[in-house]
Amino acid sequence: xxxxxPAGSQLPCFHGSSTIRNLKERFHMNMxxxxxxxxxxxxxxxxxxxxTTKLYDGFQYLTNGIM
Numbered sequence: 001x002x003x004x005x006p007a008g009s010q011l012p013c014f015h016g017s018s019t020i021r022n023l024k025e026r027f028h029m030n031m032x033x034x035x036x037x038x039x040x041x042x043x044x045x046x047x048x049x050x051x052t053t054k055l056y057d058g059f060q061y062l063t064n065g066i067m
Contacts, residue, residue, distance in 0.1 A: 014020065028036055047053050060066040 024030070028039065031039065
């Protein structure tokens, strides 16, 4: 499920013209479920082929035994 954005929140962090817009962009609120699924699959695929991911995984394995 997607997060809901706090409409009418009194918290200062949600005031300002760009805060809610930036959150909507970050959570891709304008996409359909099918578009989101494709985006996530593309992000995971890109991550799996990334040298930085491989380096970070190696670091985690060496320092923490996490793989």
